[in-house]
Amino acid sequence: MTPDLIILAQITKQYQMGAVQIPVLQGIDLRIHQNDFIAIMGPSGSGKSTLLHIIGCLDRPTSGTYLLEGKSMPDVSDKESSRIRATHIGFVFQKFNLIPTLNVMENVELPFLYADIDVEIAKKQASEAIHRVGLTDRIYHKPSELSGGEMQRAAIARAVAIRPKIILADEPTGNLDSKTGREILRLFEEFHSHGAAIIMVTHDKEVASFAKTIIYLKDGKIEDKIS
Ligand SMILES: Nc1ncnc2c1ncn2[C@@H]1O[C@H](COP(=O)(O)OP(=O)(O)OP(=O)(O)O)[C@@H](O)[C@H]1O
Ligand SMILES: [Mg+2]
Numbered sequence: 001m002t003p004d005l006i007i008l009a010q011i012t013k014q015y016q017m018g019a020v021q022i023p024v025l026q027g028i029d030l031r032i033h034q035n036d037f038i039a040i041m042g043p044s045g046s047g048k049s050t051l052l053h054i055i056g057c058l059d060r061p062t063s064g065t066y067l068l069e070g071k072s073m074p075d076v077s078d079k080e081s082s083r084i085r086a087t088h089i090g091f092v093f094q095k096f097n098l099i100p101t102l103n104v105m106e107n108v109e110l111p112f113l114y115a116d117i118d119v120e121i122a123k124k125q126a127s128e129a130i131h132r133v134g135l136t137d138r139i140y141h142k143p144s145e146l147s148g149g150e151m152q153r154a155a156i157a158r159a160v161a162i163r164p165k166i167i168l169a170d171e172p173t174g175n176l177d178s179k180t181g182r183e184i185l186r187l188f189e190e191f192h193s194h195g196a197a198i199i200m201v202t203h204d205k206e207v208a209s210f211a212k213t214i215i216y217l218k219d220g221k222i223e224d225k226i227s
Pocket of ligand 1: 043044050
């Protein structure tokens with residue numbers, strides 16, 4: 001049994017809208033290991049993105065326990081939390097979230113700013129990541145000069161350049177045709193085979209079939225887990 005990378009215990013999340021409390025996550029228990037490749041499925045509004053953001057420390061739970069490599073993340077300072085996030089976690093979003101004014105290389109170099117890594121090492125790792133996703137000949141293109149699949153490749157290069165232990169992806173193929181989507185999923189498989197834990201949200205059963213475990217969320221609870 002590999003050690004737990006992340007432990008979530010009885011995680012809840014409520015949003016406050018004026019006087020009304022909206023319960024979104026209602027007691028999530030989940031252990032994530034370094035060799036996991038998990039797909040999170042479930043109806044729209046069931047809390048998939050909220051859960052992914054909490055796993056990625058982009059959002060804080062209302063209550064519950066969150067441990068990353070044994071460290072209680074809600075207890076560390078904001079500065080320490082951004083540093084841990086920058087060095088441990090890579091994000092991939094449905095809408096790519098690239099900075100339009102920066103070229104591929106500059107976008108991929110961005111996360112290093114938060115990770116306190118030497119500039120020369122950052123440049124080397126950024127070029128390597130761009131090479132691994134097959135974008136070396138597009139390195140000076142701006143996002144508007146790329147196809148959708150290329151934009152997602154650039155976003156994946158940005159997510160993996162720092163060599164994170166965990167890659168989180170929220171509907172990474174949602175804006176792509178199925179062939180391009182499969183190419184993106186093969187990249188995830190490759191990074192997984194090189195040791196990264198992957199957690200991806202998807203609506204698509206075929207996409208989820210690339211994962212080793214599927215978690216079904218319903219009304220903010222884990223309804224089923226299939227390995
Ligand atoms: N910042 C917010 N303030 C208030 N309510 C929110 C906020 N963010 C999300 N919600 C609500 O929380 C619920 C869960 O949202 P979430 O984005 O996690 O769903 P999801 O499962 O990812 O849905 P989808 O499949 O449509 O992306 C929704 O009902 C949403 O309206
Ligand atoms: Mg969502």
